[in-house]
Amino acid sequence: MISVRENISNIICDLVNLQKKILLFLLILLLFILQACASFQPTPQPFQNRIDSLFYSDFFKSSQAGISVYDLTANKPLFQHNEKLLLRPASNQKILTTAAGYLFLGEDYKFKTSVYHTGEVKDSICNGDIYIVGGLDPDFSSHDLDSLVSKIKHYGIKEIRGNLYGDVSAMDSLFWGEGWMWDDDPEPYAAYLTSLNINKNSVQIVYEPGEIGKEAVIELIPKTNFFQIKNSSLTIDTGKTTIRITRDWINRNNTIPVKGNITRTSKRDTISLNVFNPTFYFLNLMKESIEQNGISFNGKVDTLTLPIQAKKIFSFERNIESVITNTNKASDNLSAEMILRTLALNSSNKPATAAKGIRLIDSLITLAGLNPKNYRLVDGSGLSNYNLISAELLSEILKYYYFKKTDLFPKLLSSFPISGVDGTLRNRMKESRVFKRVHGKTGTLSGVSNLSGYLESRNGHIIAFSILIQNFVGTSVQARSVQEKLCEIIFEMN
Numbered sequence: 001m002i003s004v005r006e007n008i009s010n011i012i013c014d015l016v017n018l019q020k021k022i023l024l025f026l027l028i029l030l031l032f033i034l035q036a037c038a039s040f041q042p043t044p045q046p047f048q049n050r051i052d053s054l055f056y057s058d059f060f061k062s063s064q065a066g067i068s069v070y071d072l073t074a075n076k077p078l079f080q081h082n083e084k085l086l087l088r089p090a091s092n093q094k095i096l097t098t099a100a101g102y103l104f105l106g107e108d109y110k111f112k113t114s115v116y117h118t119g120e121v122k123d124s125i126c127n128g129d130i131y132i133v134g135g136l137d138p139d140f141s142s143h144d145l146d147s148l149v150s151k152i153k154h155y156g157i158k159e160i161r162g163n164l165y166g167d168v169s170a171m172d173s174l175f176w177g178e179g180w181m182w183d184d185d186p187e188p189y190a191a192y193l194t195s196l197n198i199n200k201n202s203v204q205i206v207y208e209p210g211e212i213g214k215e216a217v218i219e220l221i222p223k224t225n226f227f228q229i230k231n232s233s234l235t236i237d238t239g240k241t242t243i244r245i246t247r248d249w250i251n252r253n254n255t256i257p258v259k260g261n262i263t264r265t266s267k268r269d270t271i272s273l274n275v276f277n278p279t280f281y282f283l284n285l286m287k288e289s290i291e292q293n294g295i296s297f298n299g300k301v302d303t304l305t306l307p308i309q310a311k312k313i314f315s316f317e318r319n320i321e322s323v324i325t326n327t328n329k330a331s332d333n334l335s336a337e338m339i340l341r342t343l344a345l346n347s348s349n350k351p352a353t354a355a356k357g358i359r360l361i362d363s364l365i366t367l368a369g370l371n372p373k374n375y376r377l378v379d380g381s382g383l384s385n386y387n388l389i390s391a392e393l394l395s396e397i398l399k400y401y402y403f404k405k406t407d408l409f410p411k412l413l414s415s416f417p418i419s420g421v422d423g424t425l426r427n428r429m430k431e432s433r434v435f436k437r438v439h440g441k442t443g444t445l446s447g448v449s450n451l452s453g454y455l456e457s458r459n460g461h462i463i464a465f466s467i468l469i470q471n472f473v474g475t476s477v478q479a480r481s482v483q484e485k486l487c488e489i490i491f492e493m494n
Contacts, residue, residue, distance in 0.1 A: 068395035073461035090443030093382030111137035129162035134196030179384030201278035329423035340380030449479035
């Protein structure tokens with residue numbers, strides 16, 4: 001029989017052993033905690049809270065933002081803020097236009113500019129007229145025109161005894177989009193519209209100082225007699241350069257007044273102006289090219305619809321991919337408007353109109369699962385202040401292409417500017433963690449700055465996003481800063 005003293009002794013031993021075990025456990029736990037602390041990194045602020053913190057600044061006391069962010073790889077929404085709010089898209093409108101262009105015209109569609117003749121060609125003499133038919137190609141250039149004219153010569157024509165006509169019946173006669181601002185004239189981004197475009201319906205003016213006391217030296221690119229230059233400028237020895245070159249847009253003509261002073265040390269420089277009545281600009285350049293190629297021509301230049309009996313000489317073709325890439329990379333308004341009217345031309349009878357083209361964009365919106373009646377679209381470029389869309393709409397279009405149009409998605413993606421690399425994003429996010437990781441379309445108007453597109457996050461996920469900011473005064477610097485910070489937050493998400 002065990003004594004009471006022995007029981008007490010056993011209990012004490014057990015307690016001592018338990019205490020040792022507890023101390024060992026606590027020591028191990030302490031070592032674990034110390035090791036964890038040594039490698040501790042602060043927990044990132046929750047994704048949505050980090051975005052919300054951007055809107056606490058004074059900038060957003062008066063301005064508005066609509067945001068939609070969606071993880072395409074995980075197929076789940078990440079963040080939304082005023083995503084249904086109707087805002088002006090500016091050039092984010094081009095996402096809708098180019099997406100509809102690929103979808104309804106097809107990736108193999110070609111823009112055509114064709115030349116025909118009437119009458120008989122005998123002994124190198126065309127006893128009829130030459131017709132140039134506009135096919136809405138927005139990227140047709142003087143170089144392309146020279147190639148086309150050389151085809152006339154190779155066809156065997158050395159003399160034209162008729163007239164030169166431009167057929168511009170493919171689209172209506174409205175030379176600007178609905179809601180375009182009158183005081184954007186004569187900026188090249190507000191090019192006049194026609195189905196017979198050339199050199200972006202603009203002219204480059206190169207200027208430099210002349211001799212002291214003489215006018216500035218002016219050169220047009222391309223060289224042409226289409227413009228009347230009124231040069232009253234003066235080259236001065238010292239002082240301030242005040243030279244001003246514009247087009248007489250108030251009176252809607254192509255007179256180019258050159259006024260003010262230019263110092264003798266001023267460097268050669270270039271400006272661009274849009275051209276009034278670009279159809280006749282094209283025809284005048286074509287007449288000059290015909291003569292420079294040694295083809296005799298003494299007829300008149302005018303517009304006229306191509307007669308049925310005319311015979312084709314040649315068609316100059318341009319693939320839609322190059323047009324869409326230029327539209328989005330350079331944010332080219334003329335190209336967007338021509339795509340819109342090409343949509344119309346291929347879905348209904350001539351003439352093509354903006355309204356007919358927008359019906360196709362409405363169809364795209366419907367396919368993406370939204371109601372086009374909830375938005376207002378009036379042009380293809382976003383230059384109009386009448387357009388009203390939402391971040392949700394742009395995000396849904398980007399999602400639709402990723403999930404439903406897997407064949408066209410890579411083409412739309414590659415048409416967008418790349419952060420820090422090219423297009424309208426070439427000077428943005430170069431030193432950022434999202435350098436080369438954003439394929440986005442910019443959009444800028446007075447008081448408007450937008451960025452929408454695709455982003456590759458740190459974990460390799462593809463994200464569709466739309467960031468629309470508007471109703472601010474001054475430059476878009478702060479709005480762009482918000483967009484870039486948002487892109488960095490999206491990139492860092494887990």
